[in-house]
Amino acid sequence: MRIARRAGQYALVLWAAVTLNFALPYLAPGDPVNYLYGGDQQALDRKYVEQLRAGYGLDRPILEQYVSFWSGLLHGDLGMSVEHNRPVAEVLWDKLPWTISLVGIATVLAFVIGTLLGAWAAWRRGTAKETGTVVGVLVVDSMPGFWVGMILIAVFSVTLGWFPSYGAATITATGGEWFAEVASRMVLPVATLTIASIGGFFLMTRASMIGVLGEPFIRLARAKGLGEFRVAIRHALRNAVLPVYTTLTLTVGVLLSGAVVVESVFAYPGLGKLTYDAVTARDYPLLQGAFLLATVGIVAANLLADLTYPLLDPRVRRDRTAAHGHSEVAA
Structure with a gap:
C-alpha cells in the first residue's frame, strides 16, 4: 500500500513536470522551421516554410499538440527532430x-x-x-x-x-x-x-x-x-x-x-x-x-x-x- 501511494505521488510529479517541460519551449521566441529554413535570408518561400511547419505539426493549436504529445509518448513516439530530421527517440x-x-x-x-x-x-x-x-x-x-x-x-x-x-x-x-x-x-x-x-x-x-x-x-x-x-x-x-x-x-x-x-x-x-x-x-x-x-x-x-x-x-x-x-x- 505504501509503495502504491508513493508511486502515485511520483506519477503526479512526473505528469506536472512533463506538462511544464512541454510548455517551456513554447515560451521562448522564434520558430524552429523559420530558424532553419527561413529567417532573415529567406532560404525558402513562405509557403514551403508553412508546409514544413504543418509537416512537423507546429501549426496546430497548443492544446492539440499537447494531446498529440501525450498520445505519442504513450506509444513511445517523441516526434521528429527538426534539426536532425530523425525521430527524437533515436537522437536521444x-x-x-x-x-x-x-x-x-x-x-x-x-x-x-x-x-x-x-x-x-x-x-x-x-x-x-x-x-x-x-x-x-x-x-x-x-x-x-x-x-x-x-x-x-x-x-x-x-x-x-x-x-x-x-x-x-x-x-x-x-x-x-x-x-x-x-x-x-x-x-x-x-x-x-x-x-x-x-x-x-x-x-x-x-x-x-x-x-x-x-x-x-x-x-x-x-x-x-x-x-x-x-x-x-x-x-x-x-x-x-x-x-x-x-x-x-x-x-x-x-x-x-x-x-x-x-x-x-x-x-x-x-x-x-x-x-x-x-x-x-x-x-x-x-x-x-x-x-x-x-x-x-x-x-x-x-x-x-x-x-x-x-x-x-x-x-x-x-x-x-x-x-x-x-x-x-x-x-
Whole structure:
C-alpha cells in the first residue's frame, strides 16, 4: 500500500513536470522551421516554410499538440527532430550512453571523495587542517562549472598537453585505440563535474558526522578500548553516511543540469550538448524529449532512494513496522 501511494505521488510529479517541460519551449521566441529554413535570408518561400511547419505539426493549436504529445509518448513516439530530421527517440538514444557514463562516473567519484573528506574534516574538528579543508572545499564549490572546465583545459590540455580538450573519440579510432581515446577525452569533463559536486557531499557528511560523534554509542565504543580508526569507520561514518545517501538523488539532477554546460565547453557528444544545440535551433520536439528523459531520470532516482533507504537504515523499518502495527490494532 505504501509503495502504491508513493508511486502515485511520483506519477503526479512526473505528469506536472512533463506538462511544464512541454510548455517551456513554447515560451521562448522564434520558430524552429523559420530558424532553419527561413529567417532573415529567406532560404525558402513562405509557403514551403508553412508546409514544413504543418509537416512537423507546429501549426496546430497548443492544446492539440499537447494531446498529440501525450498520445505519442504513450506509444513511445517523441516526434521528429527538426534539426536532425530523425525521430527524437533515436537522437536521444545515440547520445544517452555518453551522458550516463559521464554523470555516473562523476557521481561515484564526488560521493566517495566528498564523503571521505567530510568525515575526515569532522574527525579533525577544531584543528587548523579542518579549517583549511572547509575553506578550500567552499572556494572550489563556489566556482562555476564552465570556469572549472576552462581552467582544466588551459592547464592539462593547452599547457601540459596531457589530455584532449574536446570530443569523445576520433572518427578513425577502432578497437583498443577507441577505448583509449574515449577514456582520455573523458578525464577532463568527469573531473569538472566531480569538482563541481564534491561540496554538497562534503558539507552533508561533515555535519552528519559531527552529530554522530556526540552520540552515546561512540563514547561506549571508545570506552571498550576500540581503536580510533575502527570507531571512525565502523561506528561513526557508517551511521553518518545514511543521510548523505539521500543527497545522491539531488546530485543526479545537479549533474544533469551541469552536463549541459560542461558538455558544451568540451564539445562532448552527450545529452547536455544536444540540449544546448536544440535550444539554439528552437528544436521543440528534441527539447521536449531531452527534458522528459532528464525528468524521468530524476524522478526514478528519487523513487529508488525512497524505496531503498529503509533497507540501509533499520530505524526507519522499525518505525514503519510499529506504525503499521498500531494501525492494525486501531482497526
